[in-house]
Amino acid sequence: MSQEYAVIGKSVPRNDGWDKVTGKAKYTGDLKFPNLLVGKILTSPHAHARILSIDTSEAEKLPGVKAVITHEDVPSVKYGISPARWDENIFCIDKVRFVGDKVAAVAAVDEETVYKALKLIKVEYEVLPAVFDPFEAMREDAPLVQEEYPRNINTEIHQNFGDVDKAFAEAYYVRTDRFKGQRTYQSPIEPHSAISHWDRDKLTIYSSTQSPHYFQYYIAREFGLPMGSVRVLKTHIGGGFGGKLEPTGLEFAGAALSKLTGRPVRMFYDRHDMFAHNRGRHAQFMELKTGVDKDGKILAVHANFVMDGGAYTSLGVASAYYAGALLTIPYEFDNYKFDMFRVNTNLPACGAQRGHGHPQPRFAFESHLDNIAQELGIDPVEIRLRNARKSQTTTLNEFKVETCALTEALEKARDLSNWREKKGKLTSGRGIGIGVGSFVSGAGYPIYRTDLPQASAVIKVNEDGSEVTLYSGSVDIGQGSDTVLCQMAAEAMGYLYEKIRIVSADTELAPHDFGAYASRQTLMSGAAVKQAGEEVKAQLLEISAPGMGVTAEELDCREGIIFVKANPEISRTFGEVAREFFVKKGPLVGRGVYHVPKLGGKFKGAAVGTSPAYSFAAQIAEVNIDEETGEVKIEEVWDVHDCGKVINPALLHAQVHGAFYMGMGESVWEQVLFDDKGRIINANLAEYRLPTALDMPRFHSDLVDTIDPNGPWGVKEVGEGATTPVMGCISNAITDAIGVRINSLPLSYEKVWRAIQERKKNKSGE
């Protein structure tokens, strides 16, 4: 490999690392501007209430207050990020729908004044009955959260592939299990922040965003501006995980406040606000029915799901589709039925969180599959191997899978973990257990509702080749995409990583790209960067060929040396030829664009497209349970990934570690909790129990090689998918350890303790 490529495949240092570790990196909230005002949104104290009146007069009189705005001062165009489900207003007009809903906003000279002013705004509410449970919300007599969705059903999906009933009838064994996933929160280290400056005809927004180009579109649309009148950019981001993908009230209210005051306005959510506004993971209620033959081969699956969507749509339509659509990929079967209701409740809206709608269904299915394996007496790894997807197959719902090394991943994880020596041979059933899970994740799901390319890139080489600037609309949210894309640019051009500077995540300087979500950038942005780099290289080879007595086809460029392939002694430097190009032809520029190829067949369900490539992995975890207290200790984990060509191994393994860490938290500790008025009771990082570094197990991140023809150099994805198998894998390990299945997340110490007590009671009762 190291012979094949000069730059990719190496753990070069990340290009933002120095600034981050020395504290030089500026995040949005760190930025200073002259005359900067501070803004804050007044939110609803009620889960459901009619707004009778808003009196801002006292707040306006407070010295230092520069503007107080309500729905009357802003456009009333509804917005949202799910197509055709635009259901949010900058400020609530008729009623509030959850505790935290946006009612008004203040801009003032400092934070103290802002908070004082918020208290002076008088809002008269008529409190309405609220609904917090999706099943109750679907009752005919339930209060309606959004009037346009009868029975509060925001999204309803019914898909049917093959003949599920026939397959069940023919199955050797049919099993039904019910599982529950909890509402969680992304917990980025940096809370949301946006600085908006509406300066005459140009609105500039610095935002902690995962997608400046999305924000640009939605903000321009809201305020009736041409796209080019809105510039959205970010500096550094302290984590996104899906929660920073859609524009928040901060950008809309900030823009309106800045327009009114003529001054830049910094808006922010504090940690408490973040729990209500970060659009975390949906709680899902998942019934799975699966029929298998006597060898454990899956014949049919029926997934019957309900999601608690909270008060608004957010990205929930996509979450709802992902929940069911991706269940068909890791294991091959032909008959599938998927029913989903995403239901509005008077709770904060849920949206995208690492893995989107899929990790909880994965938890459910991996648990369910282990139950089936146990019933049939088949080893859990073995039942997965028997069903594992193969390369160059198409799923029943017509997703084309070019490469899949799940079999190899399962075998490698099994061997690395000594699974055969351990499964059922530890103190299984009495405290120590081992479990397995598999997963799939797509490398980006194309936006099909637009004909715009998914990504584009421009590369400019300076006049002597001593510097290369890569302009990419992609977004480094901490995952290292700026580094990876610079490596890809260098490889494609045949130049050195150290020479590449990147200008990313700026709608004015960089060309269009949909941004950082759904693990899309390495493949999609990378494909555009590769094309731009290759265009640069082609121009250099073209101009140097005559002087070197060969054709351009006979030349190559690598690590800054242009050479005759048949006789590498004949060479010129990249810089020398770049200079010649500049002198003879002007600026050396390469352009790249990525459209998703037409993959798979027709697709049922508009929101989720097929991905160009799918990553797979097997994960095995060993846990140690304190039978006295229920304390769960995750001792050691083996993750074997099939993620295509690896551009930067250090960053890849960092992603796997981080994704596991996140999944581990959701497996055992994390849950957003509400009181009976719909108020979050643990909206802080003391009571919302994130794991710490000390909770990390001994962790082995390993790989199986695949080179996917649909990704540049064969890349697939890594950032998001590795969260997906964790809950199922840990669930199976705990089940192995304590001998009892817990069907609802999180697998908290209390639930584990209660399960052990139940087991002991049952055992003693036998």
Add this chain to the structure above:
Amino acid sequence: MSQEYAVIGKSVPRNDGWDKVTGKAKYTGDLKFPNLLVGKILTSPHAHARILSIDTSEAEKLPGVKAVITHEDVPSVKYGISPARWDENIFCIDKVRFVGDKVAAVAAVDEETVYKALKLIKVEYEVLPAVFDPFEAMREDAPLVQEEYPRNINTEIHQNFGDVDKAFAEAYYVRTDRFKGQRTYQSPIEPHSAISHWDRDKLTIYSSTQSPHYFQYYIAREFGLPMGSVRVLKTHIGGGFGGKLEPTGLEFAGAALSKLTGRPVRMFYDRHDMFAHNRGRHAQFMELKTGVDKDGKILAVHANFVMDGGAYTSLGVASAYYAGALLTIPYEFDNYKFDMFRVNTNLPACGAQRGHGHPQPRFAFESHLDNIAQELGIDPVEIRLRNARKSQTTTLNEFKVETCALTEALEKARDLSNWREKKGKLTSGRGIGIGVGSFVSGAGYPIYRTDLPQASAVIKVNEDGSEVTLYSGSVDIGQGSDTVLCQMAAEAMGYLYEKIRIVSADTELAPHDFGAYASRQTLMSGAAVKQAGEEVKAQLLEISAPGMGVTAEELDCREGIIFVKANPEISRTFGEVAREFFVKKGPLVGRGVYHVPKLGGKFKGAAVGTSPAYSFAAQIAEVNIDEETGEVKIEEVWDVHDCGKVINPALLHAQVHGAFYMGMGESVWEQVLFDDKGRIINANLAEYRLPTALDMPRFHSDLVDTIDPNGPWGVKEVGEGATTPVMGCISNAITDAIGVRINSLPLSYEKVWRAIQERKKNKSGE
């Protein structure tokens, strides 16, 4: 005209105007960075002295001091901006050469500490004999300022075209006059400032520079870095006028201090420092001998000049060549001899100031020509008309002049000013007078010592055409080039000015351009921008042609509408087609580059190349002299310019006003004065007598049309040249008013009063 072009030729508002008038515009000294240190240079108190020792130990001990550096801590590579005359070091090594020469530098936490620390540096000097007069400096026994230049002759030029002696012998009248021009200072409103940050392998310098790409080259060379490791950029500049063209000690010392401390360092010159370091106009000693026939037609000229260069070369080689080379252009003649000695003295170095070396020789020649006219009884306008250059001629020193409307300009100025009614018919000789001057200025003098293009540009259109980003290495130093280049981009693309954003003067983001000097940008940077814009337009026409049922050649685009030329009803919008392009082909990018065409013939004298185009003008001034006090009041001025196609009339006339204002100050009030130790005695804006707005005359800036084939859309120059005729024009008006010629600048009240006294004494003695 307004029909011919949609965007150029209109006084669109300048794109930096709002920020400047509201105080939002940030200049280098306004920028804030975390951990910013303040740095200052310790300068020499002696005009000429050997450095025996430097003791920095006490300064280093002062709390708050972060670094103290001398020549021992920095590279000893000599630098300079004139080719092959590199004679400066970051800090003096062996000796100091003028009061203000650079000896050491300090970086500390604040200004107070910096100034304290400077006083604690102990430098032991052996004072050497100094020389302040260029004629004395050329004596064999004079102390040598720079050892490598015998008799202190830094630059020596002897050119001889035609047969001067023969022409003099055959002339009807031969006259010799001697003139003197004084040392002046550019007086930009913003003093020099530079913030350097050497952050690991990247040195970033924010500087008040007229040419980031020049700075980048010289700084990279000094520190042995690849160009791409140095990023130079500017925000806004408060005037340059030539004084901000070459890198100063601030950039070099700042870079070294930042490297040592690891922190950004802000260096600055205060107003006093500026007088010593801003590289103002050379004092010139000018002997002119001219032979004419009896009609006043010039037959031969001998220019014999000496320049006081100060201690270093700076841009003086070019100044020396310009002084003589441009004398041959406005008036046609065939025989010419030019002798020049640029001499080093122990005074601050002189360099480029608006008009470079040419305004003083122009003063001399215009005065000299009036003397001849008077002797022959020819009207001053008439003698100029008889000699005025015509279009499509070549000067004796082989400068090719494509367009020249000097004749029309003279006639128009004559008519507008009612010259015929006024010349000799005011109280001429008793207080009120009128004078005329002409000038030429090139639209940029190409850098011939490089094969690099003179300018380049890149244009990027966003995905729906709602925004266009123009990347240009050009530099807006207040003249409005960012505005003019955006107009040109819009015109070339067929789009709207309001849609164009510019990223200029940044070596990382923008492609190479030599920057703002020698009035080069409208023509040279503009040509690159035009080409880039046309490349964008061509791509749009190409892609829209098939759908519109025509060929690309049958289409045009104007103000955002692509239409069939023969049937403009058939049209599509720019944005719609831009989007189609992006969807089908990716980022829409245009590239432009400008190489100077091969113009004129062979050139004698390496430093000054031929310009692609020359602007001309006639200027007439009416003055009113208080015969009691000598006070000069410039009452009214008519300037008629032949400057090619005008892109932005408001900015053009602003340039003419500003250039006249500057020339007026140098004509009457401004002079840098020294004591007998070589110390400037009026290095402040109270005693260095700049005119104010109240001193401005009624000013008429008018035009004669030319369209030069060598400039984009026919542009030539304006910014610099209009300073050139002022001194001669005012000199001639004063002479008309008081009846006596004053041969040395400035034409101060005292000199005028003494001349009047002399005249009265002579008259009474007759």
